[in-house]
Amino acid sequence: MAELLAGRYELMETIGAGGMAIVMKAHCTLLDRPVAIKILRDQYAANQEFLDRFQREARAAARLSHPNIVSIYDVGQENGKQFIVMEYVPGRNLKEYLRAEGPLPPRTVAEIGRQIAAALAHAHQRGIIHRDIKPHNILITPEGQVKVTDFGIARAAAASSLTETGVVLGSVHYFSPEQARGEPVDARSDIYALGVVLYELLTGKLPFEGDSPIAVALRHLDSDPPSPRTLRPEVPEALEKIILKAMARDPAERYQTAGELQQALKAFLGAELVEEEPTRLLRPGAAVRSSAGAAKPHKRKSGMIWTGIVLVFLGLLVGGFLAFRSYFLVPIVNVPDVVGRPAEEARQLIEEKGLVYKVLRSEHSDQPPGIVLSQQPEAGTPRKSGVGEVVQVVLSLGPERVEVPDVRGQTRPAAEATLADKKLVLGTVREEYDPVTPAGLVVAQDPAPKTPVMVGSRVSLVLSLGPPPVSHLMPNLAGQDLFQAEEILRSLNLKVGQITQEPSNIYGTGKVIRTDPPAGTTVTEGDTINLVVSQGPPPEPQPDSTTFNLRFTVPDGPPEQLVEVWVVAGRSTQRVYRRRLPKGTTIELTIDVPPDCIVRVDIDGRVWKEYPVGGASGR
Numbered sequence: 001m002a003e004l005l006a007g008r009y010e011l012m013e014t015i016g017a018g019g020m021a022i023v024m025k026a027h028c029t030l031l032d033r034p035v036a037i038k039i040l041r042d043q044y045a046a047n048q049e050f051l052d053r054f055q056r057e058a059r060a061a062a063r064l065s066h067p068n069i070v071s072i073y074d075v076g077q078e079n080g081k082q083f084i085v086m087e088y089v090p091g092r093n094l095k096e097y098l099r100a101e102g103p104l105p106p107r108t109v110a111e112i113g114r115q116i117a118a119a120l121a122h123a124h125q126r127g128i129i130h131r132d133i134k135p136h137n138i139l140i141t142p143e144g145q146v147k148v149t150d151f152g153i154a155r156a157a158a159a160s161s162l163t164e165t166g167v168v169l170g171s172v173h174y175f176s177p178e179q180a181r182g183e184p185v186d187a188r189s190d191i192y193a194l195g196v197v198l199y200e201l202l203t204g205k206l207p208f209e210g211d212s213p214i215a216v217a218l219r220h221l222d223s224d225p226p227s228p229r230t231l232r233p234e235v236p237e238a239l240e241k242i243i244l245k246a247m248a249r250d251p252a253e254r255y256q257t258a259g260e261l262q263q264a265l266k267a268f269l270g271a272e273l274v275e276e277e278p279t280r281l282l283r284p285g286a287a288v289r290s291s292a293g294a295a296k297p298h299k300r301k302s303g304m305i306w307t308g309i310v311l312v313f314l315g316l317l318v319g320g321f322l323a324f325r326s327y328f329l330v331p332i333v334n335v336p337d338v339v340g341r342p343a344e345e346a347r348q349l350i351e352e353k354g355l356v357y358k359v360l361r362s363e364h365s366d367q368p369p370g371i372v373l374s375q376q377p378e379a380g381t382p383r384k385s386g387v388g389e390v391v392q393v394v395l396s397l398g399p400e401r402v403e404v405p406d407v408r409g410q411t412r413p414a415a416e417a418t419l420a421d422k423k424l425v426l427g428t429v430r431e432e433y434d435p436v437t438p439a440g441l442v443v444a445q446d447p448a449p450k451t452p453v454m455v456g457s458r459v460s461l462v463l464s465l466g467p468p469p470v471s472h473l474m475p476n477l478a479g480q481d482l483f484q485a486e487e488i489l490r491s492l493n494l495k496v497g498q499i500t501q502e503p504s505n506i507y508g509t510g511k512v513i514r515t516d517p518p519a520g521t522t523v524t525e526g527d528t529i530n531l532v533v534s535q536g537p538p539p540e541p542q543p544d545s546t547t548f549n550l551r552f553t554v555p556d557g558p559p560e561q562l563v564e565v566w567v568v569a570g571r572s573t574q575r576v577y578r579r580r581l582p583k584g585t586t587i588e589l590t591i592d593v594p595p596d597c598i599v600r601v602d603i604d605g606r607v608w609k610e611y612p613v614g615g616a617s618g619r
Contacts, residue, residue, distance in 0.1 A: 004029075006078050009037055009085065016093075018136070020044055025088060030370055031343055031359060031395075034088040035073060038150075045082045058084050060128055061151035062361050065392075068119035070139065070149040074362045074397070089147045094135035094197070103204035103232065106239050110265045112138075113198045113242075115146035117262035120194065123151055124187040124258055131185060133193035134174045135200065172213040173206050177249050180217040188251040191261055195246030195254075202239070203231040207247070224249070238268050335391055337379030343370045343395055354385030360392040364400035364455075371396045399454045406449035408442050412463060415442050419459055427458035431465050439466035469525040476519035477512045482533050482579070485512045493525035499579060500530075503538035510534065510578045535576055548613050550589040550599055554581050555608070562604050565589060569597040 003011045009026045016023035021038045028035050044050050055075060062072040074085035094112070098104070104112070116138060123130065130137075130151055139147040172180075176192035179185055199207050207225030210216040225247055229235050242264050248254045255261040333353040338346035343359075350357040365373055374394045383389040402422050407415035416426045427446075437443040444462040447453060472492050477485040486496050507513050516530040517523060554561055565577035576591055593599065596614040600607060 005037065005081070005083065006074075006076050009035065011037070026085075028085075031347075036070075036086045036088045038084045038086065040082040042080075045080055051082060054082065060126075061123075063126065064123055064128065064151060065360060066119055066122040068115045068146050068148060069122065069151065070147045072151075072361065073359060086149065087147075089139045089141055089149075091139055091141045094138040094140060094201070097140055098135060098201060098204070104201050106202065106234075106236055107269060109198055109201045110239055110242075110268050112146055112201060113194065114262055114265040114269065116148055116194055116197070117258045117265060119146070119148040120187070120190050120258035121262055124190070129185060129187060130190050130193075131179075132171060132174075133190050133197060134171045135197055136171075138197070172216045173208065175217055175220055176251075177220050178251065180220050186251070187257060188254050191246050191254050191258060192248075192251075194258075194261070195243050198243045199225060199228060199247065202235060202243070203228050205231060221249070236268070238271070242268060331385045332382050333385045335375070335377050335379055335381045335383055338372045338375055338391075338393060339379070340367075341372050343372065343393075346372045346375075346393060350391045353383075354389075355383060356388055356390045358390050358392050360394050362395045362397050364398065365396040366399055367396040369396055369398040401452050401454055404445070404447050404449055404451045404453055404457075404459060407445055407459075407461070408449070409437070410442050411440055412442070412461065415445075415461060423455040424453070425456060425458045427460035429461050429463060431463045433466065433468035434464040435467045437464035437466075439464055471522055471524050474515065474517050474519050474521045474523045474529070477515055477531070478519070479507055480512045482510050482512060482531070485515075485531060489529050492523075494523060495526065495528040497528040497530040499533055501533050501535045501577065503536065504534035505537050507534040509536035509575050533579075536574065545592050546595055546613065548591045548593045548599055548611070550587070550591060550601075550611065552587055552601060552609065554583050554585045554587070555603065556583050557603070559583065562602075563587065564602040564605075565591075566600040566602065567591065567593050567597055568600055569594040 005011055005026070008028060008030045010029055012025045012027060014022055015025045015036065021040050021044075024037050024039065026035050026037045027033075040054070044054075058072065058075045062075065065071065070089060071087040072084060073087070076083060076085075092100075116133070120130065120133070128151055130148070132150060133148075137148065137150045139149060141147065174193040174196045176185065176189040179189055196207060199205075208216050208219035208223065210219055225244070228240050228243060229237065242261070245264075246254055246261055255264065331354070333355070335355065336349040336353060338349055341349070347357040360376070363373070365371075367373060372393045373396050376392045377383065383391075400423075402424065404424065405418050405422055407418050410418065412429065419426055432443070434443045441464050442461050443464040446460045447457075470493070472494075475488060475492075477488065480488070482499070489496055502513065504511075504513055511534045513532045513534050515532070517527075523529070550565065554563060560580050560582055563577070563579055563581050564575055567574045567576055577587075577589060581587070591599065593613050599611040599613060601609045601611075
């Protein structure tokens with residue numbers, strides 16, 4: 001049973017092979033037509049950088065639509081196989097044609113060159129350089145039409161960083177000097193390679209030979225090709241000049257565009273009046289005669305010449321009438337609307353109108369596979385029936401699917417960038433504790449890695465908050481000195497919150513009375529603990545006591561300073577406030593004091609300021 005690729009291409013036989021890929025004839029079961037499939041060799045399919053560039057260039061080449069360029073229908077991969085689906089062109093490549101027929105007549109060479117130049121001009125105008133023009137990449141149909149193939153694959157190979165001993169990307173016999181030097185190439189490099197091809201078709205020989213690829217490359221750099229007329233004297237001088245100009249070593253001296261070369265070859269074909277070989281390409285298997293022998297005039301008698309002229313004239317009249325009748329006297333039909341219809345149904349509707357159904361390309365969309373996405377000409381356009389008028393359609397490959405990348409262990413920005421690179425969108429984001437994953441990194445994702453999803457799908461993330469916090473039973477700090485209590489709380493990764501003071505007959509000044517939350521309560525690392533600290537025994541009530549409002553700011557000094565407030569009345573000294581505070585902290589206290597006393601503020605055990613109350617004197 002034949003192998004089925006991508007669920008629709010039935011592989012039949014190998015029809016070609018090269019250093020980078022093999023080419024197989026296949027049958028498209030969806031559209032019921034023959035196709036050619038180029039499958040990359042394993043050493044290239046395993047290189048991701050090459051694949052990315054190859055796929056971009058193949059898609060770019062798929063946008064080319066020209067009668068002298070092999071159409072690309074599809075690009076894809078399956079089970080590690082990277083492939084391009086192309087138009088199947090029966091016939092031979094130009095290398096096989098040359099081996100079978102020998103050197104070709106000058107007008108045939110010029111006609112081949114004109115068609116290749118037309119294909120290159122179309123590609124160059126769209127920013128695509130072939131980079132590997134050679135007879136092997138040029139096909140000839142049984143009807144004599146030239147088809148250029150392999151647009152895109154040479155560019156992908158040249159741009160890749162892939163280096164492999166013994167592998168030469170491109171064909172050194174057709175290299176331009178700038179390619180041989182490893183310099184950037186442009187449209188003029190393709191023009192040089194086309195000049196080499198025409199030289200070979202005309203003379204049967206390559207312009208440069210050598211014992212190794214390097215030797216051949218050096219000949220391109222430092223040598224001019226031998227004159228084609230020295231190898232084949234009957235070659236027209238005008239055609240020789242065209243080929244040698246295309247092969248100029250300096251790109252500035254060549255034709256600057258493929259369009260210029262095309263026009264030069266058209267002018268040569270129009271000016272060449274000597275009856276040589278036919279201007280159309282030879283049919284496969286036809287013998288090639290030299291232009292010298294074909295150009296030998298046959299003498300005719302005057303009467304025979306005139307008879308021939310009359311017969312030709314009558315033939316032209318009859319042929320013109322038949323052509324006029326076959327082209328103009330035909331039914332006019334409107335192009336049917338096939339957008340949104342399955343491919344086979346679209347084919348039937350188009351062919352029922354006497355028009356030709358042709359698939360321009362296939363691309364991903366939100367429509368099911370095989371549905372027509374667009375058509376050219378548009379529906380309702382009048383066309384002649386039965387004369388080969390073509391309706392081109394673009395088919396859907398269905399939604400593009402990608403594998404969800406593994407973003408676990410990445411930061412949120414990095415994960416979002418990775419998803420965007422796969423054409424996916426960041427979904428919901430939540431956070432949770434994880435004993436292993438550091439805080440801020442992705443710990444889980446939905447969908448899971450390697451899940452196939454449609455392009456544009458959302459991927460939700462779970463970010464780690466780090467290990468979960470540890471719980472403790474709140475210790476009993478009653479009776480502890482304030483500084484000791486603060487150290488105990490910090491050792492348990494608890495924060496010291498508000499510290500308030502109140503009188504106590506049980507705990508001495510500066511001792512902890514109670515905590516909030518109270519002792520024995522379950523607390524978690526990071527929680528804030530408030531402390532109530534003793535001011536000492538409450539003062540004896542005095543009928544003549546007064547209220548004193550104290551306000552000051554801790555002066556500059558060490559980062560933290562011990563601040564104490566004392567009330568000095570006669571021989572009695574009582575401390576009413578004690579705490580270690582940062583510099584710049586503003587303190588406001590309301591104190592009940594005797595009528596005549598001094599309120600003293602000490603910083604780090606030294607008197608800093610004294611505030612007299614009533615008739616007391618201070619400093």
